[in-house]
Amino acid sequence: MENFLLGDDLRTLPGDASLIEAGIIDSTGVLELVGFLERTYGLRIADHELVPENLDSIDRVVRFVESKRSASASG
């Protein structure tokens, strides 16, 4: 998030705020976010998972990564 919030205070961003609507990330930012999640958590995010429900707030990203990791742990 430091990349996206350069000059802003992370603490002021509510966990449920839309990252796109708040202007925090754009289409390149989504690319960066997906690459970061894949590298950091060893995930493979499929095209159909690239939806706002999974990625458009910090809370959603946390939930998505947790569900992916628990799915891969149980699989």
Place this chain on the structure above:
Amino acid sequence: MRRVDEVSPDALEIDCEQVAAAIVSTLRHIVGRELRRQGAVLGLSGGIDSSVTAALCALAFGRERTVALLMPERESGETTLDLGLEVAEAIGIETVQEEITPILEAAGCYERRNDAVREVIPGFTAGWRWKIVLPPLLGSDAYRLYSIVAESPEGEQVTARLPAETYLAIVAATNFKQRVRKMLEYHHADRLNYAVVGTPNRLEYDQGFFVKIGDGAADVKPIAHLYKTQVYRLGAHLGIPEAVLARIPTTDTYSLPQTQDEFYFSLPYEKLDLCLYAHNHALPPESVAGSVGLSPADVARVFHDIEQKRRATRYLHLPPLLLGPVPEVPGTAAVTD
């Protein structure tokens, strides 16, 4: 139920003679009085926008004070140069040909870009043809991430999603093309004491479809307020050759054929123009859905994409920002925290 006024294609109809006359008059004033320059230099690609702008410049400054630069490189479309020449001949303006491949090679444009492409397609060589594409906008709320489509010399096609760093590296390298062209436009403008005239239409200008300090740079942009549909109307009125009027807008940046709506815009320009018009007039998706043959939900997606592109490209429109006031220089303002 509230009745919604329909936006029909007629909404973009213009009185071509009146519009052309107004542009010519204002252009002459801006270049002569505001910019204190004596003519116009512009890049002529053989596309509709630069062709119409060239014709307007010829009317504003005279054919002898309008210089069109033709700047092909080794990956330009096969018809680009011929179309540019045909347009210049039809308008009757001087052309200067600048083959920019050696400059691009010296800057490492092709090499840097090919190195970046090889990060996702290891077997990629100069013999491959390729392009960058976006998935369709319609019918889905999924994020649209760029992919590369590459075709080997044997005809094998590979598609791969682009990581952010690879995408940025490719764009940064290919942007050399627009920036080298602009550098040459300013060279000739300096030499002649002319203004550099930019050629974006409203869609391109509004949606940030340009390279900063590349095709985004200019002293004046005479058709940036006109929807692309209107630019075509004006082109027909000004006698632009049929081959240009009939040509599908391309990026002319990648070696596989690529339309502008595949790379950047969400719809063909005729439909996107109407959606943009409706959105600019604060009309709801239902007002234009019938005219563009889309569901209101898809039009809402187009509106959302328009706003998203405006946000993402705001930085491209900004001049260098100052941290303190310099009131002696008009048009500058300082940014405060």
